Amino acid sequence: MLQKGKTMAEKIYSIKIKEAFTEKNGCPICALRTLLEAEEIERILGAAMMEPDIRKETNRKGFCKGHLEKLFASGNKLPMALMLSTHLEELEGALFKGGEKKAAAAYGAARKSCYLCGRVGLFMNRLLDNICYLYAAEESFRTLFAEQPYFCESHSAALLEMAEKTLPKKERLALSAALTDCNRQYLEQLREDLDWFCKKFDYRYAKEDWKNSKDAIERAVKYLS
Numbered sequence: 001m002l003q004k005g006k007t008m009a010e011k012i013y014s015i016k017i018k019e020a021f022t023e024k025n026g027c028p029i030c031a032l033r034t035l036l037e038a039e040e041i042e043r044i045l046g047a048a049m050m051e052p053d054i055r056k057e058t059n060r061k062g063f064c065k066g067h068l069e070k071l072f073a074s075g076n077k078l079p080m081a082l083m084l085s086t087h088l089e090e091l092e093g094a095l096f097k098g099g100e101k102k103a104a105a106a107y108g109a110a111r112k113s114c115y116l117c118g119r120v121g122l123f124m125n126r127l128l129d130n131i132c133y134l135y136a137a138e139e140s141f142r143t144l145f146a147e148q149p150y151f152c153e154s155h156s157a158a159l160l161e162m163a164e165k166t167l168p169k170k171e172r173l174a175l176s177a178a179l180t181d182c183n184r185q186y187l188e189q190l191r192e193d194l195d196w197f198c199k200k201f202d203y204r205y206a207k208e209d210w211k212n213s214k215d216a217i218e219r220a221v222k223y224l225s
């Protein structure tokens, strides 16, 4: 059933969720993910870098390729170098202690592990849970939800999965129908734009206007990835 009292963290999530849903510029959950990820990168390269508990975790888990690139792009080179140095120290221990027989498994485990992926995954779970909660609890949020341009493919799947786990049937079906309405309209328009984009390569349409089709491929890629 619906959660009754909300913790401080959940209230903070609710504020961020409502702000993102008010933007109405692309998938609101993509925007929230980008925001939370940027906040977490700033945190671990800032004060949290000196916290022993967090440092222990980053030493043990390391980072995936995408997150290493984002950490590097942030420009905070000294904290990053300090963090990587102690991570490499721990990694050497893990990779070489088991001898040749365990080397492949140790490299495989290191490659799959990422501190930031773990944190972002945790946040996303709380966010999706909170979106479902707000949908069931607040009429004004239901209105805002229905006004979204679209929900990208992966976040549609994640949100429906969370609704399945946390909402009673009536609310779950209402959320699913609202999400479907947003995406149906968006995809119909997107397909129309893609078709027009293709037609523009036919000499008969060469002189016609591009209409809204110039960035149709980019929009399709964004929706699908």
Ligand SMILES: [Zn+2]
Pocket: 027, 028, 029, 030, 031, 151, 152, 153, 154, 155
């Ligand atoms: Zn998304």
Ligand SMILES: [Zn+2]
Pocket: 063, 064, 065, 066, 067, 114, 115, 116, 117, 118
């Ligand atoms: Zn990662």
